[in-house]
Amino acid sequence: MATPRRDPLTLEVVELIGTVVARYYEEYEQAAARHSLTGAQARVLGLLSLEPLPMRGIARKLKCEPSNVTGIVDRLEARGLVERRPDPADRRVKLAAPTEEGRATASRLRDSLDFAREPLAALSDEEREVLRDLLKRMLGESVL
Amino acid sequence: MATPRRDPLTLEVVELIGTVVARYYEEYEQAAARHSLTGAQARVLGLLSLEPLPMRGIARKLKCEPSNVTGIVDRLEARGLVERRPDPADRRVKLAAPTEEGRATASRLRDSLDFAREPLAALSDEEREVLRDLLKRMLGESVL
């Protein structure tokens, strides 16, 4: 494992990444709020719009304790965006799945987020390719 | 304002940025937790280690309501990491400033974070310059 670098260029890039992270996070929360959702609720709804998941699976994706998921799904369910279904294969398991309205909300949320990420529009196709490759290299093999 | 793009390349870059954001955030929280600090406490301590700030100024930086800052600074103060000082120029104002121990903790926290950001070590100097310029372009003039 390499030693972290402290040269001015590295520090400048670190600072820029910090700015990207802060802005992205802020805009994510705002997009969620426009749909009267908290960030956590929006993340869960987004996950479930890809595929229904057991409560435990949601906790793994969110990297939080399973007990927290109960409340988040409760609130989404109370708003009619998500429903709990039994798992035919294991009666202990409850599968959380988006309702029709939940899927629609998730879709609109995704559009909001694309809008939030619009800064990418400032780059040409070639520049996006370079950026993609640099980010991939930065993130390492774990992403591949 | 340009229309958001949806071509596969753009979506791939958006996805990669999302991954960077998630990893950065997660590692930030973990680094804070290693010092028994919450993310919000670590952010405030980091801010104050650059310069003492009035409570109102902290709220502006955190983009939250001033009433929240009271509790966060209370907890940092209870741990001896921060102190409230009067502002000679305006007796309504309280300046929050790090103690000696607070500065030391902020410094160790910064080191943890550099370690967390180590992925940058995978890039050469030239690549970092390219990444820096692309990020700057992405973020636009507002950062300059």
Next chain:
DNA sequence: TATTGTTATACTCTATAACTATA
């Protein structure tokens, strides 16, 4: 026995509104 989901509890962060002491 082990696992899934839940409940109960406590702490932190968050926004809103009302309060105080200054300006």
Next chain:
DNA sequence: TATAGTTATAGAGTATAACAATA
């Protein structure tokens, strides 16, 4: 009257521990 900081309150996310139902 306006502003800085605080308090009170309520909602949400978080972790921990204990529980019922099922495997």
